[in-house]
Amino acid sequence: MTDLPTDLTRATAADLAGALASKTISSVEVTQAYLDRIAAVDGQVHSYLHVDTDGALAQARAVDERRAAGESLGALAGVPIAVKDVMTTKGLPTTCGSKILEGWIPPYDATVVTKLREAGLPILGKTNMDEFAMGSSTEHSAYGPSRNPWDLDRIPGGSGGGSSSVLASFQAPLATGTDTGGSIRQPAAVTATVGTKPTYGGVSRYGLVALASSLDQAGPCGRTVLDTALLHAVMGGHDPMDSTSIDAPVPPVVEAARAADVRGMRIGVVKELGGEGYQPGVRARFDESVALLEELGAEVVEVSCPNFDYALAAYYLILPSEASSNLAKFDAMRYGLRVLPEGVDDPSAEQVMAATRDAGFGPEVKRRIILGTYALSSGYYDAYYGSAQKVRALIAQDFAAAYGRVDVLVSPTAPTTAFKLGDKLEDPMAMYLNDIATIPANLAGVPGMSIPSGLADEDGLPAGIQILAPATKDERLYSVGAALEAALVDRWGGPILDRAPELGGAAAAKGA
Amino acid sequence: MSTATADAVMDYDEAMGKFDPVMGLEVHVELHTATKMFCGCPTEFGAEPNSQVCPVCLGLPGALPVVNEKAVESAIRIGLALNCEIAQWCRFARKNYFYPDMPKNFQTSQYDEPIAYEGYLDVELEDGSTYRVEIERAHMEEDTGKSLHIGGATGRIHGADHSLVDYNRAGIPLIEIVTKPMVGAGERAPEVAKAYVSALRDLLRALDVSDVKMEQGSMRCDANVSLRPRVGEPTSAEQLAVPLGTRTETKNVNSLRSVERAVRYEISRHAAILDGGGSILQETRHWHEDTGITTSGRVKSDAEDYRYFPEPDLVPVAPTRETVEALRATLPEPPGLRRKRLQSDWGYSDLEMRDVVNAGAVELIEETVAAGASAAAAKKWWLGEPSRRANAEGQDIVTYAAGLGLTPAHIAELDGLVVSGRLNDSMARQVLDGVLAGEGTPTAVADARGLELVQDDGALEAAVDKVIAANPDVAAKIRDGKVAAAGALIGQVMKEMKGQADAGKARELILAKLQ
Numbered sequence A: 001m002t003d004l005p006t007d008l009t010r011a012t013a014a015d016l017a018g019a020l021a022s023k024t025i026s027s028v029e030v031t032q033a034y035l036d037r038i039a040a041v042d043g044q045v046h047s048y049l050h051v052d053t054d055g056a057l058a059q060a061r062a063v064d065e066r067r068a069a070g071e072s073l074g075a076l077a078g079v080p081i082a083v084k085d086v087m088t089t090k091g092l093p094t095t096c097g098s099k100i101l102e103g104w105i106p107p108y109d110a111t112v113v114t115k116l117r118e119a120g121l122p123i124l125g126k127t128n129m130d131e132f133a134m135g136s137s138t139e140h141s142a143y144g145p146s147r148n149p150w151d152l153d154r155i156p157g158g159s160g161g162g163s164s165s166v167l168a169s170f171q172a173p174l175a176t177g178t179d180t181g182g183s184i185r186q187p188a189a190v191t192a193t194v195g196t197k198p199t200y201g202g203v204s205r206y207g208l209v210a211l212a213s214s215l216d217q218a219g220p221c222g223r224t225v226l227d228t229a230l231l232h233a234v235m236g237g238h239d240p241m242d243s244t245s246i247d248a249p250v251p252p253v254v255e256a257a258r259a260a261d262v263r264g265m266r267i268g269v270v271k272e273l274g275g276e277g278y279q280p281g282v283r284a285r286f287d288e289s290v291a292l293l294e295e296l297g298a299e300v301v302e303v304s305c306p307n308f309d310y311a312l313a314a315y316y317l318i319l320p321s322e323a324s325s326n327l328a329k330f331d332a333m334r335y336g337l338r339v340l341p342e343g344v345d346d347p348s349a350e351q352v353m354a355a356t357r358d359a360g361f362g363p364e365v366k367r368r369i370i371l372g373t374y375a376l377s378s379g380y381y382d383a384y385y386g387s388a389q390k391v392r393a394l395i396a397q398d399f400a401a402a403y404g405r406v407d408v409l410v411s412p413t414a415p416t417t418a419f420k421l422g423d424k425l426e427d428p429m430a431m432y433l434n435d436i437a438t439i440p441a442n443l444a445g446v447p448g449m450s451i452p453s454g455l456a457d458e459d460g461l462p463a464g465i466q467i468l469a470p471a472t473k474d475e476r477l478y479s480v481g482a483a484l485e486a487a488l489v490d491r492w493g494g495p496i497l498d499r500a501p502e503l504g505g506a507a508a509a510k511g512a
Numbered sequence B: 001m002s003t004a005t006a007d008a009v010m011d012y013d014e015a016m017g018k019f020d021p022v023m024g025l026e027v028h029v030e031l032h033t034a035t036k037m038f039c040g041c042p043t044e045f046g047a048e049p050n051s052q053v054c055p056v057c058l059g060l061p062g063a064l065p066v067v068n069e070k071a072v073e074s075a076i077r078i079g080l081a082l083n084c085e086i087a088q089w090c091r092f093a094r095k096n097y098f099y100p101d102m103p104k105n106f107q108t109s110q111y112d113e114p115i116a117y118e119g120y121l122d123v124e125l126e127d128g129s130t131y132r133v134e135i136e137r138a139h140m141e142e143d144t145g146k147s148l149h150i151g152g153a154t155g156r157i158h159g160a161d162h163s164l165v166d167y168n169r170a171g172i173p174l175i176e177i178v179t180k181p182m183v184g185a186g187e188r189a190p191e192v193a194k195a196y197v198s199a200l201r202d203l204l205r206a207l208d209v210s211d212v213k214m215e216q217g218s219m220r221c222d223a224n225v226s227l228r229p230r231v232g233e234p235t236s237a238e239q240l241a242v243p244l245g246t247r248t249e250t251k252n253v254n255s256l257r258s259v260e261r262a263v264r265y266e267i268s269r270h271a272a273i274l275d276g277g278g279s280i281l282q283e284t285r286h287w288h289e290d291t292g293i294t295t296s297g298r299v300k301s302d303a304e305d306y307r308y309f310p311e312p313d314l315v316p317v318a319p320t321r322e323t324v325e326a327l328r329a330t331l332p333e334p335p336g337l338r339r340k341r342l343q344s345d346w347g348y349s350d351l352e353m354r355d356v357v358n359a360g361a362v363e364l365i366e367e368t369v370a371a372g373a374s375a376a377a378a379k380k381w382w383l384g385e386p387s388r389r390a391n392a393e394g395q396d397i398v399t400y401a402a403g404l405g406l407t408p409a410h411i412a413e414l415d416g417l418v419v420s421g422r423l424n425d426s427m428a429r430q431v432l433d434g435v436l437a438g439e440g441t442p443t444a445v446a447d448a449r450g451l452e453l454v455q456d457d458g459a460l461e462a463a464v465d466k467v468i469a470a471n472p473d474v475a476a477k478i479r480d481g482k483v484a485a486a487g488a489l490i491g492q493v494m495k496e497m498k499g500q501a502d503a504g505k506a507r508e509l510i511l512a513k514l515q
């Protein structure tokens, strides 16, 4: 067993789990260390929308008691976690980064949250996100953006920028995410953390406030591949409450992460993902990673997926269409915000709905609702939603053809490193292009992962490499990710997050 | 009560001389599954408002639907009973529109992939002829909640102070059964409409898939009506070739009688407008049971756009052929065929059978015969006093009898008392009155009232002798062979016996003494 660092927040979840199991430390100690860290640095990073100090400590105490009583506990029992605010938590606010859900306390837990509670992971709080997961920067959060711990003037990615920044600033050892077009993977890439979008149906969607039902997938976020695998094993599995849930055991992700073996694997570099529009430093780190994989014993070939060029266009028809319908329920009638129209005596239900939706939704949400409403309209349906579904089928065919030749595909996760807050806020197309490499996996339902590939030379900021596997073969992500991670850490001489700047307030608070 | 001025209507017969009616009926049936369509909430009617709800049927953020397999089975059985094709693969779709009683602001329904399609139902009309109603589709969907508008005059949203919503009904499984345009019915269109809904109700009851209680809303009918110029006989080729006129949709017509009346009213109303050179506005209409008229609802243009798309939260429904065939094997005998079989078993004439069917007494008679009564007696007793009283109360005979606790076993017992010779007909009627009055079983009533035919032949013989002696003229006629004259003497004998004698036996004695 590795010795734990003095600062418990610097330990991996796997090491914490080991120390907890051997009763070297208690869950209350670990949880308190994270709560202290949150108190010290979240004022700068703004990762959390809600911190549940009392609840987290109560859960930590309960786990410690169960362990003391000799109960057999799950692998991560006692390791605290941050939960993306898109997942319902009984008794804890759940806003999805939107004003329209301000003050709503769900009466039920998402299945993923139930699993976390049953596995004994104290929930530290709820993490920030772009409103209803629409965005790549958290700038669309109604509660203000989160910041990238590598440079507080830059974005931490989105929509799961709260979860990525929480990990990169050591405010939690683990976090949950959801990925509709890259919301787990792109934030991981720009913060030098790890995130997996499992196979569609691999993790229950019950209790995830839906953005686009056919694309949404919850997944694990961590600082190492093994940590992420351990969380994946807790979150995954069949859920009878979700009709689209896969009725099969979770793939052997932890075993794959521990074995970290790519010898004999065939790896395909996607020709369409990595050319024009990709930052040179991102591209260089990617090429190095691919070379490393070859050195580790994998066979690398180039693979063409020609229909990926249409993925972004198809995605921005399917997503708004489903979102426009999913978000219709926010009507002020039963929960959340209620705004009365100004200057109207005796407003009708319809007028209250309109006033509330006008006040409660941000501009990006409105933009997508309007897009989706238009795309589904009779007379336009075939041209827009219908054609997009055809493209979706073609992209799935491209994947199928590629996986006939290789075991996994790789590409840079995002075309650039983290951009400055405000840089792309007024240019939706530029913002959307961030997800160009991650979207195809959502359209086809296949699993994907992002791990750090290094720092780009031109700006010294993190870049990520994306690994994609065939549906239900999530373990392959972990085989490749863990092998590459080990080689890279070896080359870097330590975890890449050690190179992130120390946060000022934290230094003061910790006296480091 | 309606603010609208009453519309002009044309005399029905005159309308039929000028126009040919075409109908389309949409019937919504609530399935009586134990749980809702997409969640585990119970479906009982009449529970405390908002007591049968959960995150799913309240449409809370994050909740997801799971299909009730029992409801799918019921839908398939309904489809099969309506002679439909059953889809091998079909999806649910979202029908998007905003309304406070719809928790998600979309209804999970089916659009262009219904579970059942292309069927028919043969409907028997009062004169014994058959009209074939072509079924376009039967699809699955969920019910909405129920809005209660408080204040205002009519219980409608217009003019209300505020509204309350009960979501207990939200998510209850519904099957919507849609006919193709019903053509060729001519002046009998209203009768056909009523007969179809009635036959559908019988069928669904036989399938045991729904309570089919129109008064409770578990079966609801929307009637589309349009007229086109009359150019020939209703079923003639030239008449069928005339393009359809603009239709109106009369919503929530919730009794069999109203279906007939509403169709008839709309035909007369359309006719008056068209005859005056006007045109029909495509709209929904509200039916007013009390005044027997419809009033304008909301204008329904073809451009009304529900933005249907396949429900991504549900997987397709793909019943295997084996499943479908297994469900087919569970279908009950079709009510029409069953009726023919029973008629032949019971030896009823067409007219008698129609009386029984119209009285809604088929099941009662079947059970009464099963309990040991003759078919003739079962019909005689059920269609007599109980039927008359049920009519007077405006109830159907089954509900009425159930309310009084009058059972087929009672009627069989009553018949048994007659057959055994304990009671004669008029005594049996008194006993039935007693049963209807809640005095107990037929035997108990007969005992309590001391009703029993006198079995003492001596007393009867004495009465016969007395009556013959008092009526020498009549006796002479009988001796001359005019047997029919015996009736007059029998009546007097019965009077002498205070009704407690067997009239047949009295007759035998009289004839024996005078021949």
Ligand SMILES: [Zn+2]
Pocket (backbone or CB within 6 Å): B036, B039, B040, B041, B052, B053, B054, B055, B056, B057, B058, B171
């Ligand atoms: Zn429910």
